[in-house]
Amino acid sequence: MRLLQLSVLLLMALSWITCTSQNRSGSNHLANETSPYLLQHANNPVDWHPWGEEALSKAKAEDKLMIISIGYSSCHWCHVMEHESFEDTTVAEIMNTAFLNIKVDREERPDVDDVYMSACHLATGNSCGWPLNAIALPDGRPIWAGTYFPKKRWIEILNYFIELRKNEPEKIEEYAKSLSGEIQNMDQIDIPGEAAVFEQNNLDEINEKFLKSIDFKFGGRKGAPKFPMPNNYLYLLEQAHRVGLETEEGKKLLEAVTTTLDNIAYGGIYDHLEGGFARYSTDNKWKVPHFEKMLYDNGQLISLYAQAYQVTQNPLYKEIVEQTLSFIEQDWLDKSGGFYSSYDADSEGEEGTFYIWTLEEIEALLKDQTILDQFKQVYNITKRGNWEKGENILYQTSSLADIADQLKVEEPALKSNIEQAKTILLKERKTREYPGLDDKVLTSWNALLLSGYVDAYRAFGNPNYLEKAKGIAQFILDKQRGEGYQLNRNFKDGRSNINAFLDDYALSIQAFIQLYGVTFEESWLNHAQGFADYTLEHFYDKETGLFYYTSALDPPLIARKKVLADNVIPSSNSIMARALFDLGTYLYKPDYNDKAAAMLSALFPKINETDQPGFYSNWLQLYQDLSKPPYEVAIVGEDYENLAQALRKEYLPNALFLGGASEGKLELLKDKLQEGRTMVYVCQNKVCKFPVEEAEKALELIE
16 A cells, blocks of 8 residues: 555645636536435536446446446535536546546445445545545446545646556556555455353453543533544443432433533534534534534434433433424425435525524514623624624523523523523524435434434323324335335435445334334334344355345445444444344344344444444443343233333333234233233343332332
């Protein structure tokens, strides 16, 4: 790789100068795509092709290098590079003459994105992002990849590789061979000869490492930027419960969670007028967001705030969940029953314009001086602006209770005034130009929202949340399922397409299992099993016991990769492992449980050695279940729903609920129905304690 990296250093030394682009003209091969991101580029003068066999064959036939440019609809810098370079006829002429140009929506094709993002990390040694621009041989093997470049520098990069292929083609081949080999080996892990022993004390050591990375002043990880990373805090919340909230360790673990959730809720990353979260904060205080809103973040944060409410009973957390779900339902619900993907960061050609305010704008809207003064105090509004160019981001630095004390007013009165002000500003904001909407519906992200609705229903008992959860599940079954239990990833304008990936299956299985836990309708478990068996048939690697990200039915890429580390979304393998464990427990299928344990055993050496356990937080939740099996809480009899809801509203991460008015078909419910009575059986490893009839007594049996 040294030769490649030296070449990259030469490129990095090139000047960083932007140029004015020309207007969009011409057309290309993207007009019939459904992806909003691809359609944004459909009239570029660059002759873009969608990823597929036609484009790849054309590159080989014409013996052209390929430019594989990857982004997504709400990506700010993708828009910038399009405007500066891809709308420019001079740039287009170079690209069209010397290259076969392919545009990829990373949200539709995360498999393609993963391959070329891996190439970027290997080629540059720097942090990579989107837009991602890779240059590859006609057979798809990458020779280099980078991210955003201004027009002048992009032209220099193109000319560099044109000349290199013309004059030193052996170097190009060397780059491709080196990069491809490293990409193919990236996901290799050494399978331990012996199965891991899952012991609770290992978690105590891991938790110590976890807490060292936490910013106990502002929450989240130390430093900037800050990403919410919901699964990290779901794990820490569970660990606080495990060690005991009254213990010093439990208090510290819970503090890591609540400090993070409070500061996110106060910060500019949260939309204080309408609800919903931006993707991340650019600073270390959650103040300045990268303004795009993504469904996958919001679905997971709903789960986190709902579960944190069960532990703390903090009314702020309930308000966050209710407001965010209201926003999602009003703005992102498709008539099909699925939910859209995201809002762009930009509107009116600028990032954040939709969300920011000048003091003059606020003064013109809030005529009551008391309300105006209180609003300015709560949200740190100044004439100079708390951000840039005299503009203000709405964010808090303390709670309403503390501000009420400072202002010497009653908190309910302050809250009422602030709500009035927010209503006025929101009405005005709705007259502004909205950010671009990515209205494709993704199976995996909808499954995350489904889980969020289930968690909200558990915490608050709102029947609308359960109905919405069922609606998403039915959308997946009716619109995204093909023959048998094959799934598609994408739905747009009535079209379901793109063979689904492992995360689509794993998250759907997980969500359907959770839906059974609040409905006791066995059909959801049956569907979960159907998807699980399909996944085992088409994604499972028998050699490692882990799962590939792509189906065996998909056309092969240069590497068939596995996603193992948890990130802003937990890894598809960790989700699959947890889903198999829960499904095996419910269905009395020890083979599923054994596969889940083997998957964690394969990863545990990495988990045990890392100083960054946050990248394995979902695996660690499975570790908790394997070190101390969860309770199987069976509720059987006519009054099952009231008893179930009384138990579900409690924070019980170590319990799986099952039951109904009858015994149904689950082995775990056999012989548990007692005529005329509703009984709760608290079991562990299928061994049950003496049944009880009151929720309070059942809670006493659950440690």
